[in-house]
Amino acid sequence: MYFFSPTKASSQRRMPESPPPTLYDETYRSISYPEPCIGSIANNPNLVGRLEHHSPTTDGSFSICIASGRGVFISQVSAIYIHTHEHRKLIMRIQSLYESIPTEHRPPLNSADAGRTVNTIATSPMKTIGSTFMPIILTNKDTLEKFRIVLYALVVPNLFMGMFISDWPLVRTTQWSSSGPTFGLGFDETNWDSTINVKGI
Numbered sequence: 001m002y003f004f005s006p007t008k009a010s011s012q013r014r015m016p017e018s019p020p021p022t023l024y025d026e027t028y029r030s031i032s033y034p035e036p037c038i039g040s041i042a043n044n045p046n047l048v049g050r051l052e053h054h055s056p057t058t059d060g061s062f063s064i065c066i067a068s069g070r071g072v073f074i075s076q077v078s079a080i081y082i083h084t085h086e087h088r089k090l091i092m093r094i095q096s097l098y099e100s101i102p103t104e105h106r107p108p109l110n111s112a113d114a115g116r117t118v119n120t121i122a123t124s125p126m127k128t129i130g131s132t133f134m135p136i137i138l139t140n141k142d143t144l145e146k147f148r149i150v151l152y153a154l155v156v157p158n159l160f161m162g163m164f165i166s167d168w169p170l171v172r173t174t175q176w177s178s179s180g181p182t183f184g185l186g187f188d189e190t191n192w193d194s195t196i197n198v199k200g201i
Helices: 008-012
Strands: 022-025 047-051 061-067 072-075 079-085 088-094 110-120 126-139 146-156 163-166 171-177 180-185 196-199
Touching: 072 126, 110 146, 126 196
Parallel strands: 022 146, 061 163, 072 146
Antiparallel strands: 047 061, 047 126, 072 163, 079 088, 110 126, 126 146, 171 180, 180 196
């Protein structure tokens, strides 16, 4: 009896992964946030997303903060804030998201949304540099299958997270346990009880 023994080249060859299905896309939904705001300090990640395209030196994962507010926001560039409080220096590293995407795959920036004011409770109001439609990949907690969504996001110079998502209307339920939160995301506007669970951190 003979057994096929793959060559070194064939054993190292990897089949390309199929792209995850797109379950929700705001590109043509006329989404807007008349008074965008971040009603949280937004410095504590509670969800991990993955970029559709990323540098080969990373796995594409990034931090997301889901909390009170109005809008979806992503950070433009990397920076370091040094804040002095009671004679102590607190150094906070800001995670870049938008400019970490390779140029050839980076979603276009709509400069018509530049200059909008985003009120926050952590810092002084921020000014947007534009908006974009941001594809991100998440994992269904119950099936472990990956899925893709595209969100209308305002791009701001610096956030404490790569992305901030307000907890309404996309996040319809939040369940807490000792292992962290589970967010029920809703994409069906005709059925508000229909949600997909994603595991937070």
